[in-house]
Amino acid sequence: MTESTGSTTELHERPREASRDPVISVRDLKVRYGERTVLDGVSLDIYRGETMVILGGSGSGKTTLLRHMEGLQRPTEGRVTVKGVDLATASRTTLTALRRSMGVSFQSAAMFNSMTVGDNVALPLLEHSSLAESTIRVMVRIKLQQVGLTHVEDLYPTQLSGGMRKRASLARALALDPEILFFDEPSAGLDPVIAAGLDDLILHLKSAYPITIVVVTHELTSAFLIADRMCMINEGKILAVGTVDEIRRNPDPRVQQFVRREADEPSEASSSYIVGA
Amino acid sequence: MMLLESVGRFSLRQAEYIGRLAIQFWYGLRFSVRASPFKGRGLRWQRTLRQMGDIGVRSLPVLCLVAGATGMIMALQAGAELRRFGAMEAIVTMVGTTMTRELGPLMAAIVVIGRSGSAISAEVATMAVTEELDALRAMALDPIDFVLVPKYLAMLVMLPCLTVMSVFSGILAGGVFAYFALDLTLLAYLSRTAEILLMRDIVSGLVKAVIFGSIIVHVSCLEGFTVSGGPVGVGHSTTNAVVKSIFLVVLADLLCTTFFYFFWR
Numbered sequence: 001m002t003e004s005t006g007s008t009t010e011l012h013e014r015p016r017e018a019s020r021d022p023v024i025s026v027r028d029l030k031v032r033y034g035e036r037t038v039l040d041g042v043s044l045d046i047y048r049g050e051t052m053v054i055l056g057g058s059g060s061g062k063t064t065l066l067r068h069m070e071g072l073q074r075p076t077e078g079r080v081t082v083k084g085v086d087l088a089t090a091s092r093t094t095l096t097a098l099r100r101s102m103g104v105s106f107q108s109a110a111m112f113n114s115m116t117v118g119d120n121v122a123l124p125l126l127e128h129s130s131l132a133e134s135t136i137r138v139m140v141r142i143k144l145q146q147v148g149l150t151h152v153e154d155l156y157p158t159q160l161s162g163g164m165r166k167r168a169s170l171a172r173a174l175a176l177d178p179e180i181l182f183f184d185e186p187s188a189g190l191d192p193v194i195a196a197g198l199d200d201l202i203l204h205l206k207s208a209y210p211i212t213i214v215v216v217t218h219e220l221t222s223a224f225l226i227a228d229r230m231c232m233i234n235e236g237k238i239l240a241v242g243t244v245d246e247i248r249r250n251p252d253p254r255v256q257q258f259v260r261r262e263a264d265e266p267s268e269a270s271s272s273y274i275v276g277a
Numbered sequence: 278m279m280l281l282e283s284v285g286r287f288s289l290r291q292a293e294y295i296g297r298l299a300i301q302f303w304y305g306l307r308f309s310v311r312a313s314p315f316k317g318r319g320l321r322w323q324r325t326l327r328q329m330g331d332i333g334v335r336s337l338p339v340l341c342l343v344a345g346a347t348g349m350i351m352a353l354q355a356g357a358e359l360r361r362f363g364a365m366e367a368i369v370t371m372v373g374t375t376m377t378r379e380l381g382p383l384m385a386a387i388v389v390i391g392r393s394g395s396a397i398s399a400e401v402a403t404m405a406v407t408e409e410l411d412a413l414r415a416m417a418l419d420p421i422d423f424v425l426v427p428k429y430l431a432m433l434v435m436l437p438c439l440t441v442m443s444v445f446s447g448i449l450a451g452g453v454f455a456y457f458a459l460d461l462t463l464l465a466y467l468s469r470t471a472e473i474l475l476m477r478d479i480v481s482g483l484v485k486a487v488i489f490g491s492i493i494v495h496v497s498c499l500e501g502f503t504v505s506g507g508p509v510g511v512g513h514s515t516t517n518a519v520v521k522s523i524f525l526v527v528l529a530d531l532l533c534t535t536f537f538y539f540f541w542r
Binding site: 067070071072092096097099100102103104106107108110111112113123124126127128133169172173182 | 318320407408409411412414415416417418419
Protein backbone atom coordinates (compact mmCIF):
# COMPACT_ATOMS: atom_id res chain seq x y z
CA MET A 1 0.00 0.00 0.00
CA THR A 2 2.84 2.31 0.90
CA GLU A 3 4.59 2.26 -2.44
CA SER A 4 3.34 1.82 -5.93
CA THR A 5 5.10 -0.66 -8.14
CA GLY A 6 7.27 -0.14 -11.18
CA SER A 7 5.88 0.84 -14.53
CA THR A 8 6.55 -1.06 -17.73
CA THR A 9 10.21 -0.37 -18.27
CA GLU A 10 11.44 1.52 -15.26
CA LEU A 11 12.22 -0.60 -12.26
CA HIS A 12 10.96 0.47 -8.94
CA GLU A 13 13.28 -0.31 -6.09
CA ARG A 14 12.11 -0.19 -2.56
CA PRO A 15 14.35 1.76 -0.16
CA ARG A 16 15.38 -1.16 2.01
CA GLU A 17 16.52 -3.10 -1.04
CA ALA A 18 18.43 -0.28 -2.64
CA SER A 19 21.45 -1.01 -0.50
CA ARG A 20 21.49 -4.70 -1.49
CA ASP A 21 23.30 -5.93 -4.55
CA PRO A 22 21.07 -7.71 -7.02
CA VAL A 23 22.28 -11.23 -7.81
CA ILE A 24 20.43 -11.16 -11.13
CA SER A 25 19.93 -7.93 -12.98
CA VAL A 26 18.03 -7.53 -16.24
CA ARG A 27 18.12 -4.19 -18.05
CA ASP A 28 16.03 -3.21 -21.08
CA LEU A 29 15.96 -6.75 -22.41
CA LYS A 30 14.35 -6.95 -25.83
CA VAL A 31 13.78 -10.26 -27.60
CA ARG A 32 12.28 -10.72 -31.04
CA TYR A 33 11.54 -13.92 -32.92
CA GLY A 34 11.26 -12.72 -36.48
CA GLU A 35 8.42 -10.20 -36.55
CA ARG A 36 7.11 -11.11 -33.11
CA THR A 37 8.34 -9.17 -30.08
CA VAL A 38 8.46 -11.51 -27.10
CA LEU A 39 10.14 -9.24 -24.55
CA ASP A 40 9.89 -5.49 -24.96
CA GLY A 41 12.31 -3.66 -22.71
CA VAL A 42 12.18 -5.71 -19.52
CA SER A 43 14.12 -4.57 -16.45
CA LEU A 44 14.16 -6.56 -13.24
CA ASP A 45 16.41 -7.00 -10.21
CA ILE A 46 16.47 -10.13 -8.10
CA TYR A 47 18.22 -9.91 -4.75
CA ARG A 48 20.21 -12.54 -2.92
CA GLY A 49 18.15 -14.89 -0.81
CA GLU A 50 14.72 -13.85 -2.03
CA THR A 51 12.11 -15.89 -3.84
CA MET A 52 10.96 -14.05 -6.93
CA VAL A 53 7.90 -15.32 -8.74
CA ILE A 54 7.46 -14.24 -12.34
CA LEU A 55 3.78 -14.39 -13.05
CA GLY A 56 2.08 -14.16 -16.40
CA GLY A 57 -0.29 -15.85 -18.81
CA SER A 58 0.85 -18.18 -21.55
CA GLY A 59 2.75 -16.37 -24.28
CA SER A 60 3.53 -13.44 -21.98
CA GLY A 61 7.27 -13.99 -22.40
CA LYS A 62 7.96 -15.24 -18.89
CA THR A 63 9.72 -18.43 -19.96
CA THR A 64 11.85 -16.46 -22.43
CA LEU A 65 12.85 -14.11 -19.60
CA LEU A 66 13.78 -17.11 -17.45
CA ARG A 67 15.85 -18.69 -20.24
CA HIS A 68 17.83 -15.46 -20.52
CA MET A 69 18.54 -15.43 -16.80
CA GLU A 70 19.65 -19.08 -16.98
CA GLY A 71 22.02 -18.19 -19.79
CA LEU A 72 20.34 -20.62 -22.18
CA GLN A 73 19.61 -17.75 -24.55
CA ARG A 74 22.06 -14.95 -25.10
CA PRO A 75 20.62 -11.45 -24.94
CA THR A 76 20.89 -9.60 -28.26
CA GLU A 77 19.44 -6.31 -27.01
CA GLY A 78 19.66 -5.16 -23.43
CA ARG A 79 21.74 -6.61 -20.62
CA VAL A 80 21.46 -9.57 -18.31
CA THR A 81 24.00 -9.92 -15.51
CA VAL A 82 24.10 -12.80 -13.07
CA LYS A 83 26.47 -12.47 -10.10
CA GLY A 84 28.08 -9.57 -11.94
CA VAL A 85 28.75 -11.55 -15.14
CA ASP A 86 27.33 -10.07 -18.32
CA LEU A 87 25.74 -13.03 -20.08
CA ALA A 88 25.90 -11.46 -23.55
CA THR A 89 29.68 -11.23 -23.57
CA ALA A 90 30.63 -14.04 -21.17
CA SER A 91 33.02 -16.60 -22.60
CA ARG A 92 32.06 -20.27 -22.70
CA THR A 93 34.36 -20.94 -19.73
CA THR A 94 32.91 -18.13 -17.61
CA LEU A 95 29.40 -19.25 -18.42
CA THR A 96 30.25 -22.83 -17.47
CA ALA A 97 31.68 -21.69 -14.13
CA LEU A 98 28.62 -19.54 -13.50
CA ARG A 99 26.25 -22.37 -14.28
CA ARG A 100 27.76 -24.54 -11.59
CA SER A 101 26.21 -22.17 -9.06
CA MET A 102 22.79 -22.44 -10.69
CA GLY A 103 20.20 -25.17 -10.53
CA VAL A 104 17.41 -25.42 -13.08
CA SER A 105 14.20 -27.40 -12.82
CA PHE A 106 12.55 -27.60 -16.22
CA GLN A 107 8.88 -27.54 -17.06
CA SER A 108 9.08 -31.02 -18.57
CA ALA A 109 11.48 -32.21 -15.82
CA ALA A 110 14.01 -32.96 -18.61
CA MET A 111 15.40 -36.08 -16.94
CA PHE A 112 17.81 -38.10 -19.09
CA ASN A 113 15.68 -41.06 -20.04
CA SER A 114 18.64 -43.25 -20.88
CA MET A 115 19.92 -43.08 -17.29
CA THR A 116 18.46 -44.19 -13.97
CA VAL A 117 17.14 -41.55 -11.59
CA GLY A 118 20.19 -42.06 -9.37
CA ASP A 119 22.58 -41.53 -12.29
CA ASN A 120 20.65 -38.43 -13.31
CA VAL A 121 21.16 -36.86 -9.90
CA ALA A 122 24.75 -38.09 -9.72
CA LEU A 123 25.71 -36.65 -13.10
CA PRO A 124 26.52 -33.05 -12.03
CA LEU A 125 28.45 -34.39 -9.05
CA LEU A 126 30.42 -36.87 -11.16
CA GLU A 127 31.24 -34.21 -13.72
CA HIS A 128 31.98 -31.23 -11.50
CA SER A 129 33.23 -32.57 -8.18
CA SER A 130 36.17 -34.72 -7.20
CA LEU A 131 34.20 -36.66 -4.59
CA ALA A 132 34.62 -40.42 -4.36
CA GLU A 133 31.94 -42.39 -6.13
CA SER A 134 30.71 -43.95 -2.89
CA THR A 135 30.29 -40.48 -1.37
CA ILE A 136 28.36 -39.38 -4.43
CA ARG A 137 25.99 -42.34 -4.06
CA VAL A 138 25.26 -41.28 -0.48
CA MET A 139 24.76 -37.67 -1.55
CA VAL A 140 22.36 -38.76 -4.27
CA ARG A 141 20.28 -40.59 -1.67
CA ILE A 142 20.28 -37.51 0.57
CA LYS A 143 19.27 -35.18 -2.27
CA LEU A 144 16.44 -37.51 -3.25
CA GLN A 145 15.29 -37.71 0.37
CA GLN A 146 15.27 -33.92 0.54
CA VAL A 147 12.65 -33.84 -2.19
CA GLY A 148 10.70 -36.67 -0.60
CA LEU A 149 11.79 -39.55 -2.80
CA THR A 150 13.14 -42.85 -1.50
CA HIS A 151 14.05 -46.10 -3.24
CA VAL A 152 13.92 -44.62 -6.72
CA GLU A 153 17.64 -44.52 -7.52
CA ASP A 154 17.51 -47.61 -9.70
CA LEU A 155 14.31 -46.74 -11.53
CA TYR A 156 14.26 -45.04 -14.91
CA PRO A 157 12.56 -41.63 -15.23
CA THR A 158 9.82 -43.12 -17.40
CA GLN A 159 8.85 -45.39 -14.52
CA LEU A 160 8.06 -42.39 -12.30
CA SER A 161 4.84 -40.37 -12.16
CA GLY A 162 4.83 -36.74 -13.35
CA GLY A 163 5.10 -35.34 -9.83
CA MET A 164 7.90 -37.71 -8.87
CA ARG A 165 9.81 -36.81 -12.03
CA LYS A 166 9.53 -33.12 -11.15
CA ARG A 167 10.85 -33.85 -7.67
CA ALA A 168 13.69 -35.94 -9.07
CA SER A 169 14.63 -33.15 -11.45
CA LEU A 170 14.63 -30.80 -8.48
CA ALA A 171 16.98 -33.16 -6.65
CA ARG A 172 19.27 -33.03 -9.69
CA ALA A 173 19.09 -29.23 -9.74
CA LEU A 174 20.04 -29.18 -6.05
CA ALA A 175 22.92 -31.64 -6.48
CA LEU A 176 25.67 -29.01 -6.55
CA ASP A 177 24.09 -26.91 -3.76
CA PRO A 178 23.28 -24.01 -6.09
CA GLU A 179 23.11 -20.38 -5.00
CA ILE A 180 20.33 -19.68 -7.48
CA LEU A 181 17.51 -22.07 -8.26
CA PHE A 182 15.31 -21.61 -11.31
CA PHE A 183 11.89 -23.19 -11.59
CA ASP A 184 9.93 -23.27 -14.82
CA GLU A 185 6.25 -23.93 -14.10
CA PRO A 186 6.69 -26.23 -11.09
CA SER A 187 3.03 -27.22 -11.09
CA ALA A 188 2.41 -27.56 -14.85
CA GLY A 189 0.64 -30.78 -15.72
CA LEU A 190 0.27 -31.90 -12.09
CA ASP A 191 -2.90 -32.40 -10.09
CA PRO A 192 -3.59 -29.80 -7.37
CA VAL A 193 -2.58 -32.05 -4.48
CA ILE A 194 0.80 -32.88 -5.97
CA ALA A 195 1.26 -29.25 -7.04
CA ALA A 196 0.62 -28.16 -3.45
CA GLY A 197 3.21 -30.70 -2.35
CA LEU A 198 5.76 -29.06 -4.63
CA ASP A 199 4.88 -25.63 -3.18
CA ASP A 200 5.56 -27.03 0.29
CA LEU A 201 8.87 -28.32 -0.97
CA ILE A 202 9.87 -24.89 -2.28
CA LEU A 203 8.85 -23.30 1.04
CA HIS A 204 10.95 -25.89 2.83
CA LEU A 205 13.96 -25.12 0.63
CA LYS A 206 13.49 -21.40 1.30
CA SER A 207 13.59 -21.90 5.04
CA ALA A 208 16.38 -24.46 5.02
CA TYR A 209 18.92 -22.82 2.69
CA PRO A 210 20.07 -19.26 1.95
CA ILE A 211 19.11 -19.75 -1.67
CA THR A 212 17.81 -17.35 -4.31
CA ILE A 213 14.79 -18.87 -6.02
CA VAL A 214 13.25 -17.70 -9.29
CA VAL A 215 9.93 -19.30 -10.18
CA VAL A 216 8.00 -18.83 -13.38
CA THR A 217 4.34 -19.74 -13.14
CA HIS A 218 0.81 -18.84 -14.13
CA GLU A 219 -0.65 -20.39 -10.98
CA LEU A 220 -1.79 -17.56 -8.70
CA THR A 221 -2.35 -19.75 -5.65
CA SER A 222 1.13 -21.13 -5.74
CA ALA A 223 2.65 -17.73 -6.62
CA PHE A 224 1.11 -15.92 -3.64
CA LEU A 225 2.12 -18.75 -1.34
CA ILE A 226 5.81 -19.03 -2.15
CA ALA A 227 6.81 -15.52 -3.26
CA ASP A 228 8.78 -12.91 -1.34
CA ARG A 229 8.40 -10.59 -4.28
CA MET A 230 6.50 -10.98 -7.50
CA CYS A 231 6.82 -9.65 -10.98
CA MET A 232 3.83 -9.61 -13.27
CA ILE A 233 4.54 -9.76 -16.97
CA ASN A 234 2.13 -9.29 -19.83
CA GLU A 235 2.79 -9.18 -23.58
CA GLY A 236 6.52 -8.86 -23.05
CA LYS A 237 6.32 -5.96 -20.62
CA ILE A 238 6.53 -5.86 -16.87
CA LEU A 239 3.26 -4.61 -15.38
CA ALA A 240 4.24 -4.59 -11.74
CA VAL A 241 6.99 -5.63 -9.36
CA GLY A 242 6.57 -5.82 -5.62
CA THR A 243 5.81 -7.84 -2.54
CA VAL A 244 2.79 -10.10 -2.44
CA ASP A 245 0.76 -7.40 -0.68
CA GLU A 246 1.81 -4.73 -3.11
CA ILE A 247 0.81 -6.82 -6.07
CA ARG A 248 -2.54 -7.63 -4.55
CA ARG A 249 -3.24 -3.94 -3.96
CA ASN A 250 -1.78 -2.73 -7.23
CA PRO A 251 -4.20 -0.31 -8.86
CA ASP A 252 -3.23 -1.27 -12.42
CA PRO A 253 -6.45 -2.64 -13.96
CA ARG A 254 -4.56 -5.31 -15.90
CA VAL A 255 -2.93 -6.59 -12.71
CA GLN A 256 -6.27 -6.60 -10.97
CA GLN A 257 -7.84 -8.30 -13.95
CA PHE A 258 -5.24 -11.06 -13.81
CA VAL A 259 -5.67 -11.50 -10.06
CA ARG A 260 -9.47 -11.38 -10.28
CA ARG A 261 -9.72 -13.61 -13.31
CA GLU A 262 -8.02 -16.38 -11.41
CA ALA A 263 -10.08 -15.64 -8.33
CA ASP A 264 -13.27 -15.74 -10.37
CA GLU A 265 -12.70 -19.38 -11.13
CA PRO A 266 -14.92 -21.95 -9.41
CA SER A 267 -12.23 -22.96 -6.94
CA GLU A 268 -13.56 -21.06 -3.91
CA ALA A 269 -10.98 -22.56 -1.63
CA SER A 270 -8.07 -21.10 -3.55
CA SER A 271 -9.62 -17.64 -3.93
CA SER A 272 -10.49 -17.33 -0.28
CA TYR A 273 -6.98 -18.51 0.48
CA ILE A 274 -5.48 -15.68 -1.55
CA VAL A 275 -7.59 -13.10 0.24
CA GLY A 276 -6.81 -14.55 3.62
CA ALA A 277 -3.11 -15.18 3.05
CA MET B 278 14.25 -10.25 -59.11
CA MET B 279 12.32 -13.10 -57.48
CA LEU B 280 14.82 -15.58 -58.89
CA LEU B 281 17.78 -13.55 -57.66
CA GLU B 282 16.19 -13.29 -54.26
CA SER B 283 15.63 -17.02 -53.92
CA VAL B 284 19.13 -17.82 -55.20
CA GLY B 285 20.53 -15.41 -52.62
CA ARG B 286 18.45 -16.85 -49.82
CA PHE B 287 19.45 -20.39 -50.78
CA SER B 288 23.14 -19.46 -50.85
CA LEU B 289 22.90 -17.75 -47.48
CA ARG B 290 21.21 -20.80 -45.97
CA GLN B 291 23.89 -23.11 -47.32
CA ALA B 292 26.65 -20.81 -46.11
CA GLU B 293 25.05 -20.73 -42.66
CA TYR B 294 24.79 -24.53 -42.64
CA ILE B 295 28.45 -24.97 -43.57
CA GLY B 296 29.43 -22.39 -40.97
CA ARG B 297 27.49 -24.20 -38.25
CA LEU B 298 29.00 -27.50 -39.29
CA ALA B 299 32.50 -25.98 -39.16
CA ILE B 300 32.00 -24.49 -35.68
CA GLN B 301 30.57 -27.75 -34.41
CA PHE B 302 33.49 -29.65 -35.95
CA TRP B 303 35.99 -27.35 -34.26
CA TYR B 304 34.39 -27.75 -30.83
CA GLY B 305 34.08 -31.47 -31.45
CA LEU B 306 37.84 -31.69 -31.96
CA ARG B 307 38.57 -29.53 -28.92
CA PHE B 308 36.39 -31.60 -26.63
CA SER B 309 37.66 -34.88 -28.09
CA VAL B 310 40.98 -34.28 -26.39
CA ARG B 311 39.22 -34.34 -23.03
CA ALA B 312 37.78 -37.79 -23.65
CA SER B 313 41.11 -39.42 -22.84
CA PRO B 314 40.63 -42.57 -20.74
CA PHE B 315 43.31 -41.32 -18.36
CA LYS B 316 41.55 -38.06 -17.54
CA GLY B 317 38.95 -37.49 -14.85
CA ARG B 318 36.79 -40.46 -14.03
CA GLY B 319 36.92 -41.88 -17.53
CA LEU B 320 33.19 -41.27 -17.89
CA ARG B 321 33.57 -40.03 -21.44
CA TRP B 322 35.62 -43.05 -22.32
CA GLN B 323 32.92 -45.36 -20.97
CA ARG B 324 30.28 -43.59 -23.03
CA THR B 325 32.53 -43.88 -26.08
CA LEU B 326 32.90 -47.63 -25.57
CA ARG B 327 29.13 -48.02 -25.34
CA GLN B 328 28.71 -46.07 -28.58
CA MET B 329 31.33 -48.28 -30.24
CA GLY B 330 29.15 -51.29 -29.56
CA ASP B 331 26.13 -49.48 -30.97
CA ILE B 332 27.77 -48.11 -34.08
CA GLY B 333 30.24 -50.86 -34.82
CA VAL B 334 29.48 -54.30 -33.53
CA ARG B 335 25.75 -54.29 -34.25
CA SER B 336 26.23 -53.01 -37.81
CA LEU B 337 28.56 -55.85 -38.68
CA PRO B 338 26.14 -58.62 -39.81
CA VAL B 339 24.11 -56.44 -42.16
CA LEU B 340 27.23 -54.74 -43.48
CA CYS B 341 28.88 -58.08 -44.30
CA LEU B 342 25.79 -59.14 -46.23
CA VAL B 343 25.57 -55.86 -48.16
CA ALA B 344 29.30 -55.70 -48.94
CA GLY B 345 29.38 -59.41 -49.85
CA ALA B 346 26.47 -58.97 -52.24
CA THR B 347 28.17 -55.91 -53.75
CA GLY B 348 31.40 -57.86 -54.32
CA MET B 349 29.48 -60.69 -55.92
CA ILE B 350 27.45 -58.38 -58.16
CA MET B 351 30.62 -56.67 -59.33
CA ALA B 352 32.29 -60.00 -60.11
CA LEU B 353 29.22 -61.19 -62.03
CA GLN B 354 28.86 -57.99 -64.04
CA ALA B 355 32.56 -57.78 -64.85
CA GLY B 356 32.69 -61.50 -65.61
CA ALA B 357 29.91 -61.17 -68.20
CA GLU B 358 31.99 -58.67 -70.18
CA LEU B 359 35.48 -60.00 -69.51
CA ARG B 360 34.50 -63.50 -70.61
CA ARG B 361 34.15 -62.27 -74.20
CA PHE B 362 37.78 -61.14 -74.20
CA GLY B 363 39.05 -64.16 -72.32
CA ALA B 364 40.31 -61.87 -69.59
CA MET B 365 38.53 -63.45 -66.66
CA GLU B 366 41.70 -63.23 -64.57
CA ALA B 367 41.20 -59.46 -64.40
CA ILE B 368 38.24 -60.04 -62.09
CA VAL B 369 40.63 -60.53 -59.19
CA THR B 370 42.18 -57.11 -59.77
CA MET B 371 38.84 -55.42 -60.34
CA VAL B 372 37.10 -56.75 -57.27
CA GLY B 373 40.17 -56.29 -55.07
CA THR B 374 41.00 -52.71 -55.98
CA THR B 375 37.45 -51.41 -56.36
CA MET B 376 36.32 -52.87 -53.06
CA THR B 377 39.38 -51.57 -51.21
CA ARG B 378 39.48 -48.09 -52.65
CA GLU B 379 35.86 -47.36 -53.31
CA LEU B 380 32.99 -49.66 -52.55
CA GLY B 381 34.19 -50.98 -49.20
CA PRO B 382 34.24 -47.60 -47.46
CA LEU B 383 31.15 -46.42 -49.34
CA MET B 384 29.03 -49.46 -48.44
CA ALA B 385 30.17 -49.24 -44.81
CA ALA B 386 29.23 -45.55 -44.73
CA ILE B 387 25.82 -46.14 -46.28
CA VAL B 388 24.95 -48.96 -43.88
CA VAL B 389 26.13 -46.85 -40.92
CA ILE B 390 24.11 -43.84 -42.13
CA GLY B 391 21.02 -46.01 -42.29
CA ARG B 392 21.59 -47.64 -38.94
CA SER B 393 23.43 -45.07 -36.82
CA GLY B 394 23.09 -41.73 -38.59
CA SER B 395 19.31 -41.86 -38.36
CA ALA B 396 19.47 -43.13 -34.77
CA ILE B 397 21.89 -40.38 -33.74
CA SER B 398 19.79 -37.57 -35.18
CA ALA B 399 16.59 -39.02 -33.71
CA GLU B 400 18.22 -39.34 -30.30
CA VAL B 401 19.72 -35.84 -30.30
CA ALA B 402 16.53 -34.27 -31.70
CA THR B 403 14.45 -35.98 -29.02
CA MET B 404 16.84 -34.70 -26.37
CA ALA B 405 16.44 -31.19 -27.80
CA VAL B 406 12.64 -31.41 -27.87
CA THR B 407 12.37 -32.73 -24.30
CA GLU B 408 14.69 -29.98 -22.96
CA GLU B 409 17.39 -32.54 -22.12
CA LEU B 410 20.00 -30.56 -24.05
CA ASP B 411 19.02 -27.42 -22.12
CA ALA B 412 19.29 -29.43 -18.91
CA LEU B 413 22.85 -30.39 -19.90
CA ARG B 414 23.74 -26.76 -20.61
CA ALA B 415 22.19 -25.70 -17.34
CA MET B 416 24.36 -28.30 -15.60
CA ALA B 417 27.42 -26.68 -17.16
CA LEU B 418 27.87 -29.63 -19.54
CA ASP B 419 28.29 -28.82 -23.21
CA PRO B 420 26.06 -31.02 -25.41
CA ILE B 421 28.90 -31.23 -27.93
CA ASP B 422 31.17 -32.56 -25.21
CA PHE B 423 28.59 -34.85 -23.64
CA VAL B 424 26.54 -36.06 -26.60
CA LEU B 425 28.54 -35.55 -29.79
CA VAL B 426 32.10 -36.42 -28.77
CA PRO B 427 31.48 -40.01 -27.57
CA LYS B 428 29.65 -40.73 -30.83
CA TYR B 429 32.35 -39.02 -32.87
CA LEU B 430 35.23 -40.89 -31.28
CA ALA B 431 33.35 -44.17 -31.53
CA MET B 432 32.71 -43.49 -35.22
CA LEU B 433 36.35 -42.56 -35.89
CA VAL B 434 37.43 -45.93 -34.55
CA MET B 435 34.59 -48.09 -35.77
CA LEU B 436 33.99 -46.92 -39.34
CA PRO B 437 37.55 -47.80 -40.47
CA CYS B 438 37.15 -51.18 -38.73
CA LEU B 439 33.81 -51.72 -40.45
CA THR B 440 35.40 -50.67 -43.72
CA VAL B 441 38.05 -53.38 -43.34
CA MET B 442 35.32 -55.95 -42.74
CA SER B 443 33.31 -54.58 -45.64
CA VAL B 444 36.29 -54.81 -48.00
CA PHE B 445 37.05 -58.30 -46.80
CA SER B 446 33.47 -59.53 -47.30
CA GLY B 447 33.36 -58.05 -50.80
CA ILE B 448 36.65 -59.64 -51.78
CA LEU B 449 35.60 -62.95 -50.25
CA ALA B 450 32.36 -62.92 -52.26
CA GLY B 451 34.43 -62.26 -55.40
CA GLY B 452 36.50 -65.29 -54.38
CA VAL B 453 33.43 -67.49 -54.35
CA PHE B 454 32.69 -66.40 -57.90
CA ALA B 455 36.32 -66.97 -58.90
CA TYR B 456 36.20 -70.48 -57.43
CA PHE B 457 33.32 -71.50 -59.68
CA ALA B 458 34.12 -69.44 -62.78
CA LEU B 459 37.92 -69.60 -62.82
CA ASP B 460 38.62 -72.79 -60.87
CA LEU B 461 40.77 -70.65 -58.62
CA THR B 462 41.07 -71.91 -55.04
CA LEU B 463 40.21 -69.41 -52.35
CA LEU B 464 43.77 -69.39 -51.07
CA ALA B 465 45.19 -68.69 -54.53
CA TYR B 466 42.58 -65.97 -55.06
CA LEU B 467 43.40 -64.29 -51.78
CA SER B 468 47.14 -64.42 -52.28
CA ARG B 469 46.78 -62.95 -55.75
CA THR B 470 44.58 -60.18 -54.35
CA ALA B 471 47.23 -59.50 -51.71
CA GLU B 472 49.87 -59.21 -54.46
CA ILE B 473 47.79 -56.76 -56.44
CA LEU B 474 46.77 -54.43 -53.62
CA LEU B 475 49.08 -51.49 -53.02
CA MET B 476 49.50 -49.58 -49.81
CA ARG B 477 47.87 -46.57 -51.43
CA ASP B 478 44.69 -48.56 -52.13
CA ILE B 479 44.37 -49.55 -48.49
CA VAL B 480 45.31 -46.13 -47.10
CA SER B 481 42.96 -44.27 -49.41
CA GLY B 482 40.09 -46.55 -48.35
CA LEU B 483 40.78 -45.95 -44.67
CA VAL B 484 41.24 -42.19 -45.10
CA LYS B 485 37.85 -42.13 -46.77
CA ALA B 486 36.35 -44.05 -43.87
CA VAL B 487 37.62 -41.45 -41.39
CA ILE B 488 36.23 -38.59 -43.49
CA PHE B 489 32.87 -40.34 -44.00
CA GLY B 490 32.62 -41.04 -40.27
CA SER B 491 33.18 -37.38 -39.44
CA ILE B 492 30.51 -36.35 -41.93
CA ILE B 493 27.95 -38.84 -40.63
CA VAL B 494 28.28 -37.90 -36.95
CA HIS B 495 28.48 -34.14 -37.44
CA VAL B 496 25.64 -33.92 -39.96
CA SER B 497 23.38 -36.18 -37.88
CA CYS B 498 24.11 -34.34 -34.65
CA LEU B 499 23.66 -30.92 -36.25
CA GLU B 500 20.25 -31.98 -37.57
CA GLY B 501 19.36 -33.05 -34.04
CA PHE B 502 20.71 -29.93 -32.34
CA THR B 503 18.84 -27.59 -34.69
CA VAL B 504 15.49 -29.42 -34.59
CA SER B 505 12.40 -27.27 -34.42
CA GLY B 506 8.71 -27.99 -34.20
CA GLY B 507 8.41 -30.66 -31.52
CA PRO B 508 7.93 -34.37 -32.22
CA VAL B 509 7.17 -33.79 -35.91
CA GLY B 510 10.52 -32.03 -36.17
CA VAL B 511 12.26 -35.17 -34.92
CA GLY B 512 11.02 -37.08 -37.96
CA HIS B 513 12.13 -34.30 -40.30
CA SER B 514 15.55 -34.09 -38.75
CA THR B 515 16.05 -37.85 -39.10
CA THR B 516 15.13 -37.75 -42.78
CA ASN B 517 17.34 -34.72 -43.34
CA ALA B 518 20.24 -36.35 -41.54
CA VAL B 519 20.10 -39.44 -43.78
CA VAL B 520 19.65 -37.51 -47.03
CA LYS B 521 22.33 -34.92 -46.27
CA SER B 522 24.77 -37.54 -44.98
CA ILE B 523 24.44 -39.68 -48.10
CA PHE B 524 24.82 -36.66 -50.36
CA LEU B 525 27.85 -35.30 -48.51
CA VAL B 526 29.49 -38.72 -48.22
CA VAL B 527 29.20 -39.32 -51.97
CA LEU B 528 30.46 -35.78 -52.64
CA ALA B 529 33.40 -36.30 -50.30
CA ASP B 530 34.09 -39.63 -51.99
CA LEU B 531 34.28 -37.90 -55.35
CA LEU B 532 36.67 -35.27 -54.00
CA CYS B 533 38.86 -37.87 -52.30
CA THR B 534 39.02 -40.07 -55.38
CA THR B 535 39.92 -37.05 -57.52
CA PHE B 536 42.59 -36.08 -55.04
CA PHE B 537 44.13 -39.54 -54.98
CA TYR B 538 43.88 -39.80 -58.77
CA PHE B 539 45.97 -36.68 -59.30
CA PHE B 540 48.25 -36.55 -56.29
CA TRP B 541 49.06 -40.11 -55.36
CA ARG B 542 49.47 -42.49 -58.24
